[in-house]
Amino acid sequence: MADHASLAGKRVLLVIAGGIAAYKSLELIRRLRERGVTVRAVLTEAGARFVTPLSVQALTEDTVYRDLWSLTDESEMGHIRLSREADLLVVAPATANLLARMAAGMADDLAATVLLATDKPVLVAPAMNVRMWQHAATQANMALLESRGVLRVGPNDGVMACNEFGPGRMAEPMEIVDAIAGIFAQDAHRPLAGRRAIVTSGPTHEPIDPVRYIANRSSGKQGHAIAAALAKLGAAVTLVSGPTRLPDPAGCSVVHIETAREMLAACEAALPADIAVCAAAVADWRVDGVGDRKLKKDGGGPPALALTENPDILATLSRPGDRRPALVVGFAAETGDVLAYATAKRARKGCDWIVANDVSPGTGTFGGGDNTVHLIRADGVESWPTMAKDAVAARLAEAVAEHFIKDFKAK
Template sequence: MAALVNKNILLCVSGGIAVYKAVALTSKLSQAGFNVKVIMTESAMEFVTPLTFQAMSRNDVYYDTFDEKDSAKIAHIDLADWADLVLIAPATANVLGKLANGIADDMITTTLLATTAPVWAAPAMNVHMYSHPAVLKNIDTLHERGVRFIEPSEGFLACGYVGKGRLEEPEKITEIISQFFSKKNAQPLRGKKLIITAGPTREKIDPVRFFTNHSSGKMGYAIAKAAAEAGAEVTLVSGPVSITPPQGVHTIKVETAEEMYEQVLTNFEHADVVIKSAAVADYRPAQTSDQKMKKKDGTLTIDFERTKDILKTLGQKKKHQILIGFAAETEMLETYAARKLETKNADLIVGNNILIEGAGFGTDTNAVTFFRKDGTVTELPLQSKEQVAHELISEIDRLLRERSL
């Protein structure tokens, strides 16, 4: 428990009958060794007084943006910077909607927009409110921005309904937060520099057309997030995707295979690990047009030329770096992965058959196999791309430790 001492939890309490549970949560977090400060909405104070939270946390309670308790500091900015983790509990439909739309009209929402700490939300509301399309859309928006949700449990609600909407129990929330910081304290890649490529590339034909592929970037972005959580200094070289970059990751946006090649080579010398998960175009049009190509009768023939092989170039240039490539295949996965290991001088190939249900481009899951340079093979089951990313981080940790022996 000592590892949790001096970790700062900013508890944002919004208005609902579950506020009484937030009192118990404050107590449980304090008992677990966390420093807890509480911000309340006006609605929350209709259920429980600030004095109750002050007694449980042994800290001042905040509820008025313009009530500056210390004239030397701006309270909401000071709290935003102080927090190691911000937890909204209970998180009502109202506060989730405000945060999703960037509204800052009270102490909580103003602080939420100012913080760079991880933000978690534990929703609590009527079962029908929780399933309303507007609420679900706001939750999806916040999830894409990196907000983590502690799902409400099912049971008897204060409104009389039975269903999903109860605030998770304080003991469970405290356990989840404790596990988060325990894992964060043990960061196996702390001090290591990683380059990760993600997404597709686009190869121009004319001002309105290009060649590309179905890569969504989800796998590469999940790896970047897991690597950052493991303490690595991450540079993410990303093709055009619609995903918000993970917090704490330096993201470089590119369009073409040539641009990705240049950015990876620019950052390669000081990298410890390079993970080539992007689906880079193997070919590009030999000639492009500055004007829109007009359709004509008959067929159209476009000549293509090879793009630079980024993985092969890195394999030729690498010194101390660990080089990891991806192989998305439709057949003979083991044969092609083994060939790629040898011809690219890689240390690990992450292979997957994109024809397997749930393992193709754009999915939230993946089923991959690790092919190592020593000939050993590990096949992982179908699981979320986040889980695959964590498995890969563990594999990288093993490779780095082997190098240091």
């Protein structure tokens, strides 16, 4: 039996679908609550034919959510919030029908909608007739879901309600409890599991004409390292990268862009997120009115380039509102008065933290392997020794994880 110490204080959203195995979900709720787990339940229309909402409510001591169109639930809870306030979603029993709808990305009832809308881990406990489980369609659906990160416990072999024998019996409640405990125990070493992060990296290229552009010397090494470090701690990372020569970091979803406007659009498309780290060296200006042909020398001197200001990605992501990430981290690359300029930038942009570094000629920061940074927060400044950029990234990722652990405990 797995160590259940990791279960205390966790929040599980249990989806109960239609099938005779639904009666086991009642025992599962009881076993989880004995171990300090808060359980909320979504009961499908078919599930309510096997277990009553009153039974589920009595065991969870919470509202049983059933109707996607309930105005009361939608105004007070909302299916998006319901799907994300849990630490883990468990589908038990997971019928062939519901697995198929999950694989297709359908949102035709509350259960399917919360499973589609969630950004948290999902564990399914399949339960169905042996022929249904072994059917090529079900196997393909399960393989697709597992490729997307959905976890599975069971099914077991045994005699079924239809008197057939074989794989298809839902895992026993304590087997599911053990699987849940294993997930949370693993997450203890991945403290950002279930968190979504956006990281920007590299330079932007702002075109002058079809062959020339305005850029800077950023290599993207620090931003890419931060994305990899956050992913290593369990975060689901979207890396929005300007043009670099670096390979895409493992475990990250990467969006390649060129301009500042494209970078902002990619960041907004990746919302909602818990964390945003703006490490990219975004060009402050772009040419107003890019030519569609290469500019030529005509003997009359260099052309006059009218510049216009680029969107401020850090300030935009820091703006108060429902879509603001809980933690927004900016970077300040300075060539003098580093702490003063960076502290003022944190206040001006409205972000939570600023990572400041000196990129003066001779420091080797741009394009180099090392970095010397200062982490500026509301409660003060931490000056870190010179480290490899990978080490800076790991230390920053640990600081992010610690921030969320403290925030969770405070609640």
